[in-house]
Amino acid sequence: MERNLDSLRYDLKEFQIDLTEKQEKQFLEYYDLLVEWNSFMNLTTIIEFDEVLKKHFLDSVSLIKAVDLKEQKILDIGTGAGFPGIPLKIMFPELKITLLDSLNKRINFLNKVIETLGLTEITAIHGRAEDYAQQKDYREKYDLVVSRAVSNLSTLSEYCLPYTKIGGSFISYKSERLSEELLTAEKAISLFGGKVMNQIDFCLPNSEIFRNLLIIRKAKETPNKYPRKAGLPAKEPILK
Numbered sequence: 656m657e658r659n660l661d662s663l664r665y666d667l668k669e670f671q672i673d674l675t676e677k678q679e680k681q682f683l684e685y686y687d688l689l690v691e692w693n694s695f696m697n698l699t700t701i702i703e704f705d706e707v708l709k710k711h712f713l714d715s716v717s718l719i720k721a722v723d724l725k726e727q728k729i730l731d732i733g734t735g736a737g738f739p740g741i742p743l744k745i746m747f748p749e750l751k752i753t754l755l756d757s758l759n760k761r762i763n764f765l766n767k768v769i770e771t772l773g774l775t776e777i778t779a780i781h782g783r784a785e786d787y788a789q790q791k792d793y794r795e796k797y798d799l800v801v802s803r804a805v806s807n808l809s810t811l812s813e814y815c816l817p818y819t820k821i822g823g824s825f826i827s828y829k830s831e832r833l834s835e836e837l838l839t840a841e842k843a844i845s846l847f848g849g850k851v852m853n854q855i856d857f858c859l860p861n862s863e864i865f866r867n868l869l870i871i872r873k874a875k876e877t878p879n880k881y882p883r884k885a886g887l888p889a890k891e892p893i894l895k
């Protein structure tokens with residue numbers, strides 16, 4: 656049965672984006688690889704075609720509501736099956752993207768996707784966020800750090816802000832409003848050099864799926880002792 660991307664094409668118009676034939680082909684190839692690899696390893700619980708289009712591909716690209724995506728150097732932390740990094744790369748080929756994940760099997764999948772789709776200036780690296788952040792080639796080198804990982808905001812800030820250059824931004828994809836979580840994370844965000852700038856609340860086009868993009872600006876350097884050693888940001892988040 657022929658699958659079509661009419662719904663994705665229609666939804667993207669709400670972001671003032673049009674799909675090219677090449678991009679359509681890349682999204683379909685990505686979906687096929689996702690289904691194939693998900694049959695023997697855990698990549699996602701969302702696998703039905705239309706749901707992947709909406710909840711993974713469109714959701715990833717919704718970052719356009721928060722930032723002008725032009726020729727930026729982006730790090731996607733806890734990328735998993737490549738969200739949001741790979742859909743962003745497909746839609747905005749000029750972006751330079753690094754995908755970071757702690758599970759090597761997922762990195763193998765991501766490298767296969769990158770090769771099959773013919774993507775350039777995108778790299779998948781295996782490791783923990785706490786470790787790479789201490790390396791000079793990665794620390795405070797990114798214009799934009801993004802994460803769709805499910806974790807509390809304090810922990811995510813400790814993972815992400817050390818990679819964000821001063822004047823750059825860390826943007827967290829969330830599925831709920833953040834009044835309480837933000838309150839408890841304010842101390843950590845400030846400690847790591849961040850300043851909360853804005854929350855952009857919306858529903859994904861033609862749905863009732865709520866999304867929140869939290870924009871944290873990097874205002875000053877992150878102290879060298881952060882992030883703490885592997886495991887501590889998640890086990891012992893810094894709270895108010």
